[in-house]
Amino acid sequence: MAETPAFSALPDSFTLLQVTPELDGGGVEAVTLDVAAAVAAAGRRSLVASRGGALEGRLAAAGAQLFRAPVQSKNPLTLALNAIRLERLIRRERVSLVHVRSRAPAFSALAAARRTRVPLVATYHGIYRADGALKRWYNAVMTRGDLVIANSAFTQAHVLAEHAVDPGKVAVIPEGVDTDVFDPARVSAARVAAIRQAWGLRDPEPRAVILLAGRLTRLKGQRLLVEAAGRLGRSEEMMLVLAGGGGSPEYRDEILAAAAVTGLGDNLRLVGPVEDMPAAYLAADLVVAPSTQPESFGRTVAEAGAMGRPVLAAAHGGPAEIVVPGQTGWLARPGDGDAWTAALAEALATSPERRAAMAAAARRRVKQLYSLRAMCEATGDVYRRLLEARE
Structure with a gap:
């Protein structure tokens, strides 16, 4: 450096x-x-x-x-x-x-x-x-x-x-966060395309891609996200990508079962660990961090902000300090499925112009403070x- x-x-x-x-x-x-x-x-x-x-x-x-x-x-x-x-x-x-x-x-x-x-x-x-x-x-x-x-x-x-x-x-x-590595200007279209292909997405992808990056544990809130997204009743309009290793077979089965019940079965990807995270953030339209327990910092929240991606995060712990509601992203009540459904609906309804302004504000904030x-x-x-x- x-x-x-x-x-x-x-x-x-x-x-x-x-x-x-x-x-x-x-x-x-x-x-x-x-x-x-x-x-x-x-x-x-x-x-x-x-x-x-x-x-x-x-x-x-x-x-x-x-x-x-x-x-x-x-x-x-x-x-x-x-x-x-x-x-x-x-x-x-x-x-x-x-x-x-x-x-x-x-x-x-x-x-x-x-x-x-x-x-x-x-x-x-x-x-x-x-x-x-x-x-x-x-x-x-x-x-x-x-x-x-x-x-x-x-x-x-x-x-x-x-x-x-x-x-x-x-x-x-x-x-x-290394804002030279996590810099949208330094990530080629080919890298983003490679990530989307690895995730089995369409080209172009008409659905909103929602990314949760984190180890597969209950504390990271994968099941909460799946259930909250399913309640929107718009499964054909979104693709949930869960990126991260670990996790017990029982918890993976719970996530898949929840997706099947809510109609998200074909619109959910468990992709395991991802090496090129800068490209992964750019491959997503929305990054979420629904941790059910407060995290001391929230590295993925800061990384996504550096990549110009607004983040929807749980309103506790370190992530609640990184995200400025309405300016760089959104916050939702921790562990509250209904609150997360409402927050997802608000985030997905945000206009492209407003989303671009939030993305720029998020990167500025991360460069200054994180x-x-x-x-x-x-x-x-x-x-x-x-x-x-x-x-």
């Missing part, structure tokens, strides 16, 4: 160590790689301690260095050994700051940072629930460093409600402030 001024303002000798459990696909891993690449692009050293995974090649290509360790483990003995490993790494590589992104490795990273007297930042990437004092103590490890980064105002409110932490110690930095550059600038400023405070 392009050089980030906030990272360039750090001392020439600055060395960042991020600690993340694994390097397979996922939001935490994506942010880890984004920050690692930005720090390296600024000419500073970028290290990652992790068990590793499928994204190791991308990490190396970004100019960062992997130090393999079993930091994903929750075993108490392994945690103690990891603290020793990280302490040695910090001393040997002259690490300036540690950034940890998950609870289990946070215990080891916190111990190592305290022994070496380097600042530690922890990012709260999810909503960690606690059903008792022990679990709340376990979750609170993310607040025991020098500063907590919350990936949305919703996450920040959760941290403050759950833990006795100074509000000034919690910074809101939304996860960033871009990779905005995230890296805010993160670099946090690093700089902590280093100055230590000095």
Whole structure:
């Protein structure tokens, strides 16, 4: 990625160590790689301690260095050994700051940072629930460093409600979307056509294509969407595309059964994971995010906005911060099938002119508040402030 001024303002000798459990696909891993690449692009050293995974090649290509360790483990003995490993790494590589992104490795990273007297930042990437004092103590490890980064105002409110932490110690930095990759101008018509062909759509497709991108779980609301769309009674006018892996056979059967009952059987596609998501968003007319439980951020909502696609999202969690109702998309009451039916009807009835204006507003908003550059600038400023405070 392009050089980030906030990272360039750090001392020439600055060395960042991020600690993340694994390097397979996922939001935490994506942010880890984004920050690692930005720090390296600024000419500073970028290290990652992790068990590793499928994204190791991308990490190396970004100019960062992997130090393999079993930091994903929750075993108490392994945690103690990891603290020793990280302490040695910090001393040997002259690490300036540690950034940890998950609870289990946070215990080891916190111990190592305290022994070496380097600042530690922890990012709260999810909503960690606690059903008792022990679990709340376990979750609170993310607040025991020098500063907590919350990936949305919703996450920040959760941290403050759950833990006795100074509000000034919690910074809101939304996860960033690469608006150069997620840019409608950079996606060819051939890529979009390839996606539509893979989904079995017509060319041209007369039906409104409604895309839900997310793992096949009840929390993502696939069944809710199918039932809400079926109540519109206009199945021949729409095509629902559910893109995402996972999911139990029982839940898949529930979705297909609901589609059959509502008459959507021939207008539903379960297409599995999609590699070319920028083209997938452009292949859709409407992107939806009907999660039944609040999400801490809502990456697909931001990605779709970057691609100039208005989004209909559940009115809770991080997505409710990204979408501005009536300006960049629509919000519907979470878990309320009737509310989702009404919201779908409103979205599908929106004129092409109004939809184009909303699309432009959505991309402007994402570039300003939820871009990779905005995230890296805010993160670099946090690093700089902590280093100055230590000095």
